[in-house]
Amino acid sequence: MTTTIVPRHAPSVRPDQSDDVWRKAGDWLQRHQATIRMVQWTMVLVYAVLLIVPVFLPLPDNAAYLWSNFTRFAQFVFWGIWWPLVLLGTALVGRIWCGIFCPEGAISEFASGHGRGRAIPRWMTWPGWPTAAFACTTLYGQMTSVYQYPAPTLLILGGSTLAAALIGFLYGRNKRVWCRYLCPVSGAFGLLAKLAPLHFRVEPPLWQLSQLSGTKPKAINCAPLVPIRTMRGASDCHMCGRCSGFRGAIRLARRSPNREIVHVAGAVAKPWETILIAAGLMGLAAGAFQWSVSPWFVQAKTWAAERLIEYGVTWPLETTAPWWILTNYPGDVMTLLDGALLVAYVLAAAIASGASTVSSLALAARCLGPWRTQRLHHLAQSLIPLAGAGVLLGLSGLTVSQLRSDGIVLPFVDPLRAAVLTMATFWSGILCWQVTGIYSRQPVRRMLALFLVGLAMMPAVAGWVLLFWIW
DSSP states (O other), X not given: OOOOOOOTTOOSSOOOHHHHHHHHHHHHHHHTHHHHHHHHHHHHHHHHHHHHGGGGSOOOOTTOOXXXXXXXXXXXXXXXXXXXXXXXXXXXHOTHIIIIIOHXXXXXXXXXXXXXXXXXXXXXXXXXXXXXXHHHHHHHHHHTTTTTOHHHHIIIIIHHHHHHHHHHHHBSSSOOHHHHHTOTTHHHHHHHHTTOSEEEEEOHHHHHHHHHTTOOOOOXXXXXXXXXXXXXXXXXXXXXXXXXTGGGOEEEEEOOTTHIIIIITTXXXXXXXXXXXXXXXXXXXXHHHHGGGOHHHHHHHHHHHHHHHHTTOOHHHHOBOOTTTSOEETTEEOBHHHHHHHHHHHHHHHHHHHHHHHHHHHHHHHHTSSOOHHHHHHHHHTTHHHHHHHHHHHHXXXXXXXXXXXTOOOTTHHHHHHHHHHHHHHHHHHHHHHHHHHHOOOHHHHHHHHHHHHHHHHHHHHHHHIIIIIO
């Protein structure tokens, strides 16, 4: 009997030269894990300096500039450069930030390698944790003005890092349990990674052939606990490269940016992802960026203050809280009324966006045939480009405002914002049209569903138009 020897990187189709380049890039990552660890710990050092040092410095005054004041520089790096680039990079090359650069991931895995190694408790695997953590972190960040001051930045980001280290120390062995189940941004990263034109592709036929050949490759450690044999998308993969070439069936490869959402994301209904898209990214996050300049917030505050004074209740207008509950700094203080209305505004944005979006998606799903919940959640995935672009625009607004406060004006900002918003809206429309083709071949049904999904996108688009061009 003749044994078939399977080449280490034999693909299911003949690769072109660019495919071979990407395969080699994935193999480079696999061979240079020590270099990647050096990069990770360098990022940990930079992260610690930017996070901790500003807390011990005086708050910057009006004469402080980005290039002359370390506190302002650190805030600009975190919120004006770091996070916008992380979001953009995730949409372009997958979760490479998580696998190669993230300080929390490196610390959590290191702690896991030297910790208790307990089994992961069942409560921790609840799929709603990333969505709930994203909502709580976003809301608390607004209450404490995390974008403006170093102390709340240390409290939120540093607290998250300590939690990641503790979870790593207690559970798993050389794993990233925190990243897999609890990280506040893992849900958003997982959604954006579905758009990435690069991913580690798993070829099931080659995997099976490698098993038949009788060879037993060296085991690999997938730190984020991805079942790599059945991995069909980039949502959970951290792009660290450890599995590249494994059994000759895994390689870094190109793909259509639409492929995962259209052909993979609908296989399993994920209600928590729908909530994160519709109420989280398109509602809660938008409200968090908008409330401080919203005339509706000002009107609500004026009305509430007048009613309280009318009834002789003035303590909500005078009472403040410590900085770690509500913003409390010289010249910048939130009263209990401010805090209550802030929370109400952001939650109202989340509820309104979630309710209107899910209602439109439900009608669109029904237009495509008999009711199936899975179809609604699949249509929700088509909104990821618009939802992600909105958060990116919101963070980039911090970049622009900080530069503008130092006299640096970027003249191309408004056209660029309009272009990003327009392209993201059309991209979501194209994805929706392709998704409808899976469930119906009738043009009328598909057009009606597309129209209804378009209605679901309108509040999000209108919110960003109000923020950047009207208010």
